[in-house]
Amino acid sequence: MAASIPLSSRPSLSAISRVARCFTSASPSQPTPSSPSSSPPLFAFSTNPDLARRQDAERRNVQWVFLGCPGVGKGTYASRLSTLLGVPHIATGDLVREELSASGPLSHQLKEIVNQGKLVSDEIIISLLSKRLKAGEAQGESGFILDGFPRTTKQAEILERVTDIDLVVNLKLREDVLMEKCLGRRICGQCGKNFNVASINVKGENGNPGISMDPLLPPAHCMRKLISRADDTEEVVKERLRIYWEKSQPVEDFYRRQGKLMEFDLPGGIPESWPKLLEALNLDDFEEKQSAAA
Ligand SMILES: [Zn+2]
Secondary structure (H helix, E strand, O other): OOOOOOOOOOOOOHHHHHHHHHHHOOOOOOOOOOOOOOOOOOOOOOOOOOHHHHHHHHHOOOEEEEEOOOOOOHHHHHHHHHHHHOOOEEEHHHHHHHHHOOOOHHHHHHHHHHHOOOOOOHHHHHHHHHHHHHHHHHOOOOOEEEEOOOOOHHHHHHHHHHOOOOEEEEEEOOHHHHHHHHHOEEEEOOOOOEEEOOOEEEOOEOOEOOEEEOOEOOOHHHHOOEEOOOOOOHHHHHHHHHHHHHHHHHHHHHHHHOOOEEEEEOOOOHHHHHHHHHHHOOOHHHHHHHHHHO
Protein backbone atom coordinates (compact mmCIF):
# COMPACT_ATOMS: atom_id res chain seq x y z
CA MET A 1 0.00 0.00 0.00
CA ALA A 2 1.24 3.45 -0.85
CA ALA A 3 -0.53 5.52 1.80
CA SER A 4 1.35 6.04 5.01
CA ILE A 5 -0.20 6.71 8.37
CA PRO A 6 1.07 9.63 10.45
CA LEU A 7 2.58 8.06 13.51
CA SER A 8 5.07 10.65 14.58
CA SER A 9 5.76 10.70 18.27
CA ARG A 10 6.28 14.47 18.34
CA PRO A 11 3.00 15.96 19.43
CA SER A 12 1.66 19.18 18.03
CA LEU A 13 -1.31 20.52 19.86
CA SER A 14 -2.27 23.37 17.63
CA ALA A 15 -4.97 21.39 15.84
CA ILE A 16 -6.63 20.50 19.11
CA SER A 17 -6.29 24.09 20.25
CA ARG A 18 -8.02 25.26 17.13
CA VAL A 19 -10.90 22.83 17.70
CA ALA A 20 -11.23 23.90 21.29
CA ARG A 21 -11.10 27.59 20.34
CA CYS A 22 -13.74 27.24 17.67
CA PHE A 23 -16.06 25.29 19.93
CA THR A 24 -15.90 27.97 22.57
CA SER A 25 -16.11 31.06 20.39
CA ALA A 26 -18.57 32.20 17.78
CA SER A 27 -15.94 33.86 15.59
CA PRO A 28 -14.69 32.02 12.50
CA SER A 29 -11.32 30.35 12.81
CA GLN A 30 -8.32 32.31 11.62
CA PRO A 31 -6.63 30.98 8.51
CA THR A 32 -3.24 29.49 9.27
CA PRO A 33 -0.40 31.03 7.26
CA SER A 34 0.78 28.68 4.56
CA SER A 35 4.37 27.63 4.14
CA PRO A 36 5.84 25.41 1.47
CA SER A 37 6.22 21.72 2.15
CA SER A 38 8.05 19.19 0.04
CA SER A 39 6.67 16.17 1.87
CA PRO A 40 3.99 14.04 0.23
CA PRO A 41 0.47 14.25 1.59
CA LEU A 42 -0.33 11.86 4.41
CA PHE A 43 -3.42 10.56 2.75
CA ALA A 44 -4.20 10.21 -0.89
CA PHE A 45 -7.67 11.61 -0.24
CA SER A 46 -6.41 14.97 1.03
CA THR A 47 -8.10 17.81 -0.84
CA ASN A 48 -7.10 20.56 1.55
CA PRO A 49 -4.69 22.99 -0.10
CA ASP A 50 -3.55 24.46 3.20
CA LEU A 51 0.07 23.36 3.42
CA ALA A 52 0.51 24.60 6.96
CA ARG A 53 -2.20 22.24 8.05
CA ARG A 54 -0.47 19.45 6.23
CA GLN A 55 2.80 20.20 8.00
CA ASP A 56 0.88 20.30 11.22
CA ALA A 57 -0.53 16.86 10.41
CA GLU A 58 2.95 15.46 9.96
CA ARG A 59 3.93 16.45 13.46
CA ARG A 60 0.85 15.27 15.28
CA ASN A 61 -0.87 11.98 15.78
CA VAL A 62 -3.95 10.68 13.91
CA GLN A 63 -7.24 12.59 13.96
CA TRP A 64 -9.79 10.00 13.06
CA VAL A 65 -13.54 9.57 13.29
CA PHE A 66 -15.32 6.26 13.73
CA LEU A 67 -18.82 5.92 12.32
CA GLY A 68 -21.09 2.93 12.60
CA CYS A 69 -24.58 2.05 13.74
CA PRO A 70 -25.41 1.05 17.29
CA GLY A 71 -24.27 -2.51 17.94
CA VAL A 72 -21.59 -2.64 15.23
CA GLY A 73 -18.80 -2.58 17.81
CA LYS A 74 -17.35 0.78 16.85
CA GLY A 75 -16.45 1.58 20.45
CA THR A 76 -14.44 -1.63 20.72
CA TYR A 77 -12.39 -1.02 17.58
CA ALA A 78 -11.93 2.70 18.28
CA SER A 79 -10.74 1.88 21.78
CA ARG A 80 -8.27 -0.80 20.60
CA LEU A 81 -6.85 1.52 17.95
CA SER A 82 -6.47 4.37 20.40
CA THR A 83 -4.42 2.12 22.68
CA LEU A 84 -2.29 0.98 19.75
CA LEU A 85 -1.67 4.51 18.46
CA GLY A 86 -1.41 6.23 21.83
CA VAL A 87 -4.23 8.68 21.16
CA PRO A 88 -7.31 9.30 23.29
CA HIS A 89 -10.52 7.50 22.38
CA ILE A 90 -13.17 10.14 22.83
CA ALA A 91 -16.72 8.81 22.90
CA THR A 92 -19.35 11.49 23.24
CA GLY A 93 -21.65 9.01 24.99
CA ASP A 94 -19.01 8.65 27.74
CA LEU A 95 -18.64 12.42 27.95
CA VAL A 96 -22.38 12.75 28.55
CA ARG A 97 -22.33 10.03 31.22
CA GLU A 98 -19.30 11.58 32.96
CA GLU A 99 -20.89 15.00 32.98
CA LEU A 100 -24.10 13.57 34.43
CA SER A 101 -22.18 12.22 37.40
CA ALA A 102 -20.31 15.51 37.90
CA SER A 103 -21.57 18.76 39.34
CA GLY A 104 -21.68 22.23 37.83
CA PRO A 105 -23.92 24.32 35.61
CA LEU A 106 -23.53 22.17 32.49
CA SER A 107 -24.18 19.00 34.45
CA HIS A 108 -27.33 20.53 35.93
CA GLN A 109 -28.59 21.51 32.48
CA LEU A 110 -27.79 18.05 31.14
CA LYS A 111 -29.64 16.28 33.96
CA GLU A 112 -32.77 18.30 33.22
CA ILE A 113 -32.62 17.41 29.53
CA VAL A 114 -32.09 13.70 30.22
CA ASN A 115 -34.80 13.63 32.90
CA GLN A 116 -37.25 15.12 30.43
CA GLY A 117 -36.28 12.43 27.91
CA LYS A 118 -35.05 15.01 25.42
CA LEU A 119 -32.13 14.64 22.99
CA VAL A 120 -28.87 16.27 24.00
CA SER A 121 -28.34 19.18 21.60
CA ASP A 122 -25.38 19.73 19.25
CA GLU A 123 -24.37 22.73 21.37
CA ILE A 124 -24.08 20.69 24.56
CA ILE A 125 -22.22 17.84 22.84
CA ILE A 126 -19.82 20.39 21.36
CA SER A 127 -19.14 22.09 24.68
CA LEU A 128 -18.51 18.69 26.30
CA LEU A 129 -16.10 17.76 23.53
CA SER A 130 -14.38 21.12 23.78
CA LYS A 131 -13.92 20.66 27.52
CA ARG A 132 -12.50 17.18 26.95
CA LEU A 133 -10.05 18.33 24.24
CA LYS A 134 -8.80 21.20 26.37
CA ALA A 135 -8.26 18.95 29.37
CA GLY A 136 -6.38 16.48 27.14
CA GLU A 137 -4.25 19.20 25.62
CA ALA A 138 -3.26 20.36 29.09
CA GLN A 139 -2.03 16.83 29.75
CA GLY A 140 0.00 16.71 26.54
CA GLU A 141 -2.36 14.66 24.37
CA SER A 142 -1.94 14.68 20.61
CA GLY A 143 -4.46 13.39 18.08
CA PHE A 144 -7.74 11.63 18.81
CA ILE A 145 -10.20 9.02 17.68
CA LEU A 146 -13.73 10.35 17.90
CA ASP A 147 -16.53 7.88 18.49
CA GLY A 148 -20.13 9.01 18.20
CA PHE A 149 -19.16 12.41 16.84
CA PRO A 150 -19.99 14.02 14.47
CA ARG A 151 -23.59 12.78 14.44
CA THR A 152 -24.87 15.48 12.13
CA THR A 153 -23.53 17.43 9.16
CA LYS A 154 -23.73 20.56 11.30
CA GLN A 155 -21.31 18.99 13.77
CA ALA A 156 -19.11 17.75 10.91
CA GLU A 157 -18.96 21.27 9.49
CA ILE A 158 -17.89 22.75 12.82
CA LEU A 159 -15.15 20.16 13.09
CA GLU A 160 -14.08 20.85 9.51
CA ARG A 161 -13.69 24.59 10.00
CA VAL A 162 -10.96 24.16 12.55
CA THR A 163 -9.13 20.90 12.06
CA ASP A 164 -8.30 18.28 9.50
CA ILE A 165 -9.95 14.99 10.11
CA ASP A 166 -7.53 12.61 8.39
CA LEU A 167 -9.81 9.67 8.01
CA VAL A 168 -13.36 8.58 8.72
CA VAL A 169 -13.81 4.86 9.20
CA ASN A 170 -17.34 3.64 8.55
CA LEU A 171 -17.80 0.22 10.13
CA LYS A 172 -20.51 -1.89 8.54
CA LEU A 173 -22.09 -5.23 9.25
CA ARG A 174 -24.79 -7.29 7.48
CA GLU A 175 -28.22 -6.28 8.72
CA ASP A 176 -29.34 -9.76 9.86
CA VAL A 177 -26.12 -10.20 11.84
CA LEU A 178 -26.40 -6.72 13.25
CA MET A 179 -29.93 -7.44 14.42
CA GLU A 180 -28.85 -10.61 16.23
CA LYS A 181 -25.97 -8.73 17.83
CA CYS A 182 -28.22 -5.90 18.99
CA LEU A 183 -30.67 -8.32 20.53
CA GLY A 184 -27.80 -10.01 22.38
CA ARG A 185 -26.62 -6.84 24.10
CA ARG A 186 -26.46 -6.92 27.87
CA ILE A 187 -25.22 -4.44 30.40
CA CYS A 188 -23.96 -5.18 33.91
CA GLY A 189 -26.35 -3.53 36.34
CA GLN A 190 -23.51 -3.01 38.79
CA CYS A 191 -20.39 -1.88 36.90
CA GLY A 192 -22.15 -0.66 33.74
CA LYS A 193 -19.91 -2.59 31.35
CA ASN A 194 -21.32 -3.85 28.06
CA PHE A 195 -21.43 -7.48 26.98
CA ASN A 196 -23.05 -9.54 24.28
CA VAL A 197 -24.56 -12.97 24.67
CA ALA A 198 -25.35 -13.53 20.96
CA SER A 199 -23.48 -16.38 19.35
CA ILE A 200 -23.59 -15.76 15.62
CA ASN A 201 -22.97 -18.34 12.94
CA VAL A 202 -24.26 -17.34 9.53
CA LYS A 203 -23.36 -19.57 6.59
CA GLY A 204 -21.93 -18.01 3.47
CA GLU A 205 -24.23 -18.01 0.43
CA ASN A 206 -24.52 -16.37 -3.01
CA GLY A 207 -20.84 -15.53 -2.99
CA ASN A 208 -21.07 -13.75 0.36
CA PRO A 209 -18.73 -15.11 3.02
CA GLY A 210 -20.17 -16.59 6.20
CA ILE A 211 -19.87 -14.73 9.48
CA SER A 212 -19.31 -16.20 12.88
CA MET A 213 -19.01 -14.12 16.02
CA ASP A 214 -18.39 -15.37 19.49
CA PRO A 215 -20.40 -13.90 22.33
CA LEU A 216 -18.68 -11.34 24.52
CA LEU A 217 -19.40 -12.91 27.87
CA PRO A 218 -18.91 -11.10 31.17
CA PRO A 219 -16.69 -12.26 34.04
CA ALA A 220 -18.46 -14.39 36.66
CA HIS A 221 -19.07 -11.49 39.04
CA CYS A 222 -21.06 -9.58 36.39
CA MET A 223 -22.92 -12.60 34.99
CA ARG A 224 -25.72 -12.56 37.55
CA LYS A 225 -26.24 -8.82 37.24
CA LEU A 226 -26.77 -8.71 33.48
CA ILE A 227 -29.71 -6.74 32.24
CA SER A 228 -30.94 -5.99 28.75
CA ARG A 229 -32.32 -2.64 27.85
CA ALA A 230 -36.10 -2.64 27.89
CA ASP A 231 -36.08 -1.19 24.37
CA ASP A 232 -33.80 -3.86 22.87
CA THR A 233 -36.70 -5.62 21.15
CA GLU A 234 -36.63 -6.57 17.46
CA GLU A 235 -39.13 -3.90 16.50
CA VAL A 236 -37.37 -1.12 18.39
CA VAL A 237 -33.92 -2.17 17.21
CA LYS A 238 -35.13 -2.15 13.59
CA GLU A 239 -36.55 1.33 14.03
CA ARG A 240 -33.38 2.53 15.75
CA LEU A 241 -31.28 1.25 12.85
CA ARG A 242 -33.61 2.84 10.31
CA ILE A 243 -33.29 6.20 12.08
CA TYR A 244 -29.54 5.78 12.35
CA TRP A 245 -29.17 5.09 8.62
CA GLU A 246 -31.38 8.02 7.74
CA LYS A 247 -29.37 10.41 9.93
CA SER A 248 -25.92 9.04 9.19
CA GLN A 249 -26.30 9.20 5.41
CA PRO A 250 -25.64 12.96 5.14
CA VAL A 251 -22.60 12.68 7.44
CA GLU A 252 -21.21 9.79 5.37
CA ASP A 253 -21.86 11.74 2.16
CA PHE A 254 -20.12 14.78 3.64
CA TYR A 255 -16.92 12.80 4.19
CA ARG A 256 -17.32 10.74 1.01
CA ARG A 257 -17.30 13.94 -1.05
CA GLN A 258 -14.00 14.86 0.59
CA GLY A 259 -12.55 11.44 -0.15
CA LYS A 260 -12.02 10.79 3.57
CA LEU A 261 -14.54 8.01 4.07
CA MET A 262 -13.19 4.48 4.36
CA GLU A 263 -15.93 1.86 4.23
CA PHE A 264 -15.06 -1.24 6.18
CA ASP A 265 -17.26 -4.34 6.08
CA LEU A 266 -16.64 -6.30 9.26
CA PRO A 267 -15.85 -9.88 8.26
CA GLY A 268 -16.84 -11.30 11.65
CA GLY A 269 -16.02 -10.86 15.30
CA ILE A 270 -12.93 -9.22 16.77
CA PRO A 271 -10.48 -12.09 15.98
CA GLU A 272 -11.35 -11.96 12.25
CA SER A 273 -11.97 -8.22 11.97
CA TRP A 274 -9.08 -6.73 13.94
CA PRO A 275 -6.22 -7.94 11.67
CA LYS A 276 -8.22 -7.01 8.56
CA LEU A 277 -8.92 -3.55 9.94
CA LEU A 278 -5.23 -3.01 10.73
CA GLU A 279 -4.38 -4.12 7.21
CA ALA A 280 -6.91 -1.69 5.72
CA LEU A 281 -5.45 1.12 7.83
CA ASN A 282 -1.93 0.12 6.84
CA LEU A 283 -1.13 -0.53 10.49
CA ASP A 284 -0.35 -4.25 10.36
CA ASP A 285 3.40 -3.58 10.43
CA PHE A 286 2.93 -1.04 13.17
CA GLU A 287 1.36 -3.59 15.50
CA GLU A 288 4.19 -6.06 14.89
CA LYS A 289 6.78 -3.39 15.72
CA GLN A 290 4.86 -2.43 18.84
CA SER A 291 4.69 -6.01 20.09
CA ALA A 292 8.36 -6.57 19.25
CA ALA A 293 9.28 -3.47 21.27
CA ALA A 294 7.12 -4.54 24.22
ZN1 LIG B 1 -20.13 -5.87 36.32
